[in-house]
Amino acid sequence: MTTHTLDFPPGSLVRARGREWIVMPASRGAELHLRPLGGSEEDETILYVPLEPQPPEPASFAPPDPTQARDHAASALLLDALMLSLRHGAGPLRSFGHIAVQPRAYQLVPLLMALKMPVVRLLIADDVGIGKTIEAALIARELLDRGDIRRLAVLCPPHLTEQWQRELAERFHIDAVVVRSHTADRLERELAPGVSLFEAHPYTIVSLDYIKSDRRRDAFQRACPEFVIVDEAHTCTYGGQGRQLRYQLLRGLADDPERHLVLLTATPHSGDEEAFYNLLGLLRPEFAGLREAAPDRRAALREALAQHFVQRRRPDIAEWHDNTLFPDRRSAELTYRLGGDWGRLFEDVLDYARELVERSQGRGQREQRMNGWAALALLRCISSSPAAAVRALTTRLQGGLPGDGETAPWKELEQQASERILDGHEDDLSGDDLEPAAQTEDGARLQALIEAARALHGPSHDPKLKTLLTHVRQLLADGFHPVVFCRYIATAHYVAEALREHLRDAQVAAVTGELTSDEREDAVLRLGEADHRVLVATDCLAEGINLQSLFDAVVHYDLSWNPTRHEQREGRVDRFGQRAREVRCTMLYGENNPVDGAVLEVILRKAESIRRELGVLVPMPDDGQRLEQALMNAVLLRGQRAGLLRRQGTLDLFGADDAAGRELELAWQSARDKAKQSRSIFAQRRLRPADVLPEWDKMNEALGQQEDVARFVQRVMARLGAELEPTGHGAAAHHKLHVSSLPPALRERLATLGWEGSLRVSLQPPAAAGCIELHRTHPIVAALADYVLEQALEGAGDEGEPAAARCGAAFVTGVNVKTTVLLLRLRHRLTRSGAHGTHLMLCEQALAIAVAADGTPRILTAPQARALLHQPASRNMPAAVRQRHLQAALQALPTWQPALDALARAQAAQLLADHRRVRDAADARGALDVTALLPADVIGLYVLLPDAATA
Known part of the structure; x- marks a missing residue:
């Protein structure tokens, strides 16, 4: 009679096909999912019980064989291999056996907040570079591993889709497909009729711009996964037409009370209070009315909101006392002076720009606006570079717009001008790096300006470029790898050409919007192979590609006309994962350049003063015309009588007749006050370090830290006769791992995973440029740990003695x-029952037990166990003496079994308490139970004797 699967609950041991297996929770009916006793999840096998010639039968775990005893170093190696091979950890945070990143303690705060919610609704508004992507993906991975969700979608701007796909795959082992206009058709062609791609593909990264249309939005809402992450959520509130459609999409998703929703933004409150409260309303509808609520009601709502809203700035992270979190940011300003031919050209361009504005006075609005934009375009491009000025002067204002000529759509003209000149809106900064058009007429004067700009090419004529070359040369000499940010494509190529010519020992690359996102990424990675490297980029890289592993300095060659863009540029390198302890940030500007002076005073200085006061960056207030008019007033309309290239100080920007300037000043003050009030009302840290660090410590103890990985990899490679070859030094230090020198079975396993030849590997995060970071869940580390454990459990084989000994x-x-150390693998069955049925999970735990002479076992902490097993042997022990001690310990093992079983039950009770503490097992969440599967597996048995002992 065939044995039925239900006789083997998850976690139990069975014997089938001549070997022992662990029953996995996915087993259903007559279908038995099994994992080899010493194998990994990749080795999982499915048996259909009725077709097995020999039905599976219960099995027991064989004790260690004293004839296979090895030296003491082989004993210590098994402890690390067992710990690193665990995938179903016994801690309350189930996901940490499946992630390829070591989160910092503060990044657990959103996760622990989410786990206390029956339905996750969370707004994570942490500062740029703190790690919002990691925090959101941790929540997703945890809910997947708990069985709370089966599908997830990430909604994000199109330029972030590939980054999200890469982060989920490399760090969280979630293989998602990108759904954009150029991928959706292909994905849908592969589906059966009537099947949604969101049902066929459980994990998707979806472009907000692709999915927001009425037809696609409705179809997505019908098939939307139960868990949704929204990146750059501030772009999905009321505003322009595109934002309105995005908001309608999110509003429809949030209307499903069972849908988990995690919103991410570094700028939740961009000065538009209505948009901010609409964003809060996506968490719970009543939060949208918080602004209008009566005082007593408002207090209760704020308290409730604190459970759904987490916002930390860099200063907030300091309370975690982790000096490895972020580098020191050293900011500096570098100036140059306009003079000679440059000064004369600048004066001529300013005169011409002023005339464009003046000649349109009293004419139609269209001509006034066009001439105003043309004037600002000239000012911005002449301040950027001669190359950008030439491009602007040779491009007609109407050119490049649909409906070329006087019939060009007005809204498109305004939008293009705003994006190319003013950097776009706060919640949707422009990545358009094409030079704006400034040619409104033909004539000898315009041609003379063009020829004069062309003649100023190169550092001998261009003081700005000359200053940059000196500064970059010094950065390289100091050991830094800089990114030089330019506003326009022509400027980026102009700067890169000069750097290549004058820095022959450095590799220089220019990355602009001319390249696709994949081409940009490839160009950056290729540059990372150089010891001395300089990246010249436009703002197409200010978002989307993280640069902290390759670069550690930022130079603002062109001032941004939006302070948020400055922060985004610096945030590409000054962020979580930056290996350097210091990041350099330099702002370059002309000390007698009136355009730079106006931008500094109207925008950047004001933003920085508010940041110093409040500790946060307040977005620039602008209704689309205030900034434009204030800059023109400051530089053009008063320039005639002010003397634009004055040698002392900066312009008096807001004169008595400057209404636009006064309005902008008042708007900045209002933004400061609103931000201060918002910070006071909504700033909260309900989970402080004392609430989080116990879980952090338990996680590290259970699964091991990076130093454990480094020690294990180095020791196992040495035991296998394939030692790592150290190479490089300092931040570029790494090792070469020669796969060909490994045992055949391990070599073949790695080859099937795509790892062959000689690999450059790093044992400390973040990895040096071009290196593979070997973390605890990297396939190479997992393969090494699984191989060592399998060989130890199977004993001697075709490839000689195992590297580790049981x-x-x-x-x-x-x-x-005299102390006997038992290395145990505890198996627990976690059962959670709720509205969606019963869910079974297998939990495994590596535990070291010390048994002294009196026979009383005690649990060792992981550090204690390592301290014992990693202590060097003081002298050789004769084989006969070793066998005698091991036989005595094995004979005593049955007498210790009751105490070991009691310890296993106590661990199960502690695991249950941990789960309930992290996520309240209230009635609404159903029943939770943890059962220890006895007896515990004795993986290793080691007898340690004092050096003075005699045989």
Whole structure:
């Protein structure tokens, strides 16, 4: 009669096909999902019980064989291999066995907040570079591993789709497909009729611009996964037409009370209070009315909101006392002076721009606006570079717009001018790096300006470029790898050409909007192979590609006309994962350049003063015309009588007749006051370090930290005769791992995963440029740990003695009394019952037990176990003596079993308490139970004797 699967609950041991297996939770009916006793999830096998010639039968775990005892170093290696091979950890945070990143303690705050919610609704508004992507993906991975969700979607701007896909795959082992206009058709062609791609593909990264249309939005809402992450959520509130459609999409998703929703933004409150409260309303509808609520009601709502809203700035992270979190940002300003031919050209361009504005006075609005934009375009491009000025002067204002000529759509003209000149709106900064058009007429004067700009090409004529070359040369000499940010394509190529010519020992690359996102990424990675490298980029890289692993300095060659863009540029390198302890940030401007002076005073200085006061960056207030008019007033309309290239100080920007300037000043003050009030009302840290650090410490103890990974990899490679070859130095230090020198079975396993030849690997995060970071869940580390464990459990095989030993005896320094160390693998079955049925999970735990002479076992912490097993043997022990001690310990093992079972039950009870503490097991969440599967697996048995002991 065939044995039925239900006789083997998850976690139990069975014997089938001549070997032992662990039953996995996915088993259903007559279908048995099994994992080899010493194998990994990749080795999982499915048996259909009725077709098996020999039905599976219960099995027990064999004790260690004393004849296979090895030296003491082989004993210590098994402890690390067992710990690193665990995928179903016994801690309350189930996901940490499946992630390829070591989150910092403060990044657990959103996760722990989310786990206390029956339905996750969370707004994560942490500062740029703190790690919002990691925080959101941790929540997704945890809910997947708990069985709370099966599908997820990430909604984000199109330029972030590939980054999200890469982050989820590399760090969280979630393989998602990108759904954009150029991928959706292909994905849908592969589907059966009537099947939604969001049902066929459980994990998707979806472009907000693709999915927001009425037809696609409705179809997505019908098939939307139960868990949704929205990146750059501030772009999905009321505003322009595109934002309105995005908001309608999110509003429809949020209307499903069972949908988990995580919103991410670094700028939740961009000065538009209505938009901010609409964003809060996506968490819970009543939050949208918080602004209008009566005082007593408002207090209760704020308290409730604190459970859904987490916002930390860099200063807030300081309370975690982790000095490895972020580098020191050293900011500096570098100036140059206009003079000679440059000064004369600048004066001529300013005169011409002023005349464009003046000649349109009293004429139609269209001509006034066109001439105003043309004037600003000239000012911005002449301040950028001669190359950008030439491009602006040779491009007609109407050119490049649909409906070329006087019939060009007005809204498109305004939008293009805003994006190319003023950097776009706060919640949707422009990545358009094409030079704006400034040619409104033909004539000898315009041609003379063009020829004069062309003649100023190169550092001998261009003081701005000359200053940059000197500064970059110094940065490289100091060991930094800079990114030089330019506003326009022509400027980027102009700067890159000069750097290549004058820095022959450095690799220089220019990355602009001319390249696709994949081409940009490839160009950056290729540059990372150089020891001395300089990246010249436009703002197409200010978002989308993180640069912290390759670069550690930022130079603002062109001032941004939006302070948020400055922060985004610097945030590409000054962010979580930056290896350097110092990041340099330099702002370059002309000390007698009136355009730079106006931008500094109207925009950047004001933003910085508010940041110093409040500790946060307040977005620039602008209704689309205030900034434009204030800059023109400051530079053009008063320039005639002010003397634009004055040698002392900066312009008096807001004169008595400057209404636009006064309005902008008042708007800045209002933004400051609103931000201060918002910070006071909504700033909260309900989960402080004391609330989080216990879970952090338990996670690290259970799964091991990076130093454990580094030690294990180095030792196992040495035991296998394939030692790592150190190379490089400092931040570029790494090792070469020669796969060809590994045992055949391990070499073949790695080859099937795509790892062959000689690999450049790094044992400390973040990895040096061009290196593979070997973390605990990297396939190479997992393969090494699984191989060591399998070989130890199977004993000697075709490839010789195992690298690790299941038993051993040694005289050990630092041991005062004979001690037996048992290395146990505890298996627990976690059962959670709720509205969606019963969910079974297998939890595994590596535990070291010390048994002294009196026979009383005690649990060792992971550091204690490592301290014992990693102590060197003081002298050799004769084989006969070793066998005698091991036989005595194995004979005593049955007498210790009741105490070991009691310890296993106590661990199960502690695991249950941990789960309930992290996520309240209230009635609404159903019942939770943890059962220890006995007896515990004795993986290793080691007898440690004091050095003075005699045979």
